[in-house]
Amino acid sequence: xxxxxxxxxxxxxxxxxxxxxxxxxxxxxxxxxxxxxxxxxxxxxxxxxxxxxxxxxxxxxxxxxxxxxxxxxxxxxxxxxxxxxxxxxxxxxxxxxxxxxxxxxxxxxxxxxxxxxxxxxxxxxxxxxxxxxxxxxxxxxxxx
Numbered sequence: 001x002x003x004x005x006x007x008x009x010x011x012x013x014x015x016x017x018x019x020x021x022x023x024x025x026x027x028x029x030x031x032x033x034x035x036x037x038x039x040x041x042x043x044x045x046x047x048x049x050x051x052x053x054x055x056x057x058x059x060x061x062x063x064x065x066x067x068x069x070x071x072x073x074x075x076x077x078x079x080x081x082x083x084x085x086x087x088x089x090x091x092x093x094x095x096x097x098x099x100x101x102x103x104x105x106x107x108x109x110x111x112x113x114x115x116x117x118x119x120x121x122x123x124x125x126x127x128x129x130x131x132x133x134x135x136x137x138x139x140x141x142x143x144x
Contacts, residue, residue: 020086020121020124020143020144021085021086021144022083022084022085022086022143022144023083023084023089023117023121023141023142023143023144024081024082024083024084024141024142024143024144025053025063025079025081025082025084025139025140025141026078026079026081026140026141026142027076027077027078027079027140028051028065028076028077028079028095028137028138028139028140029074029075029076029077029137029138029140030049030051030068030071030073030074030075030077030097030135030136030137031073031074031129031136031137031138032073032074032134032135032136033047033049033073033097033109033110033134033135034109034110034132034134034135035134036134037099037107037108037109037110037134037135045070046070046071046072047070047071047099047107047109048067048068048069048070048071048099048100048101049067049068049071049075049077049097049098049099049100049109050064050065050066050067050068050077050097050098050100051064051065051077051095051096051097051098051137052064052065052095052096052098053079053082053093053094053095053115054093054094054095054096055091055092055093055094056091056092056093056094056112056114057092062082062093063079063080063082065077065078065079066078067100074138081142084117088117089116089117089118089121090116090117090118091116091117092114092115092116093114093115093116093117094111094112094113094114094115095110095112095113095115095130095137095139096108096110096111096112096113097109097110097113097135097137109135110132110134110135110137113130113131113132113135113137114130115128115130115139117141120141121143124143125141126140126141126142126143127139127140127141128141
């Protein structure tokens with residue numbers, strides 16, 4: 001009888017889900033941008049969008065996406081699987097959306113859109129929308 005319970009308990013342990021220890025930021029989708037963001041006096045056409053992910057406290061850049069030239073919204077920006085490990089789930093991050101300019105300086109479209117992985121762990125959201133009221137990005141997540 002004892003052997004039966006040992007075997008039975010080993011099967012039930014196999015069905016337990018593995019705890020989440022890592023979150024991957026797969027891509028960021030820019031859904032809308034502030035139409036009144038600062039624009040240079042030289043007309044460079046539609047914005048050439050890119051996004052940076054920074055650690056909020058230190059402003060250290062973790063990742064900069066590629067540039068979507070003459071972006072028509074929504075636009076997907078690949079984050080090449082940025083990994084955030086469990087010990088950094090409560091770290092405050094920020095997304096900044098830029099318009100890359102060739103003739104002048106780069107324009108900030110949205111600065112410091114706040115993001116914390118731990119806020120979305122409970123429901124294991126695969127998509128999280130972040131907005132400042134004028135610019136909205138959707139962060140696509142994969143949980144491990």
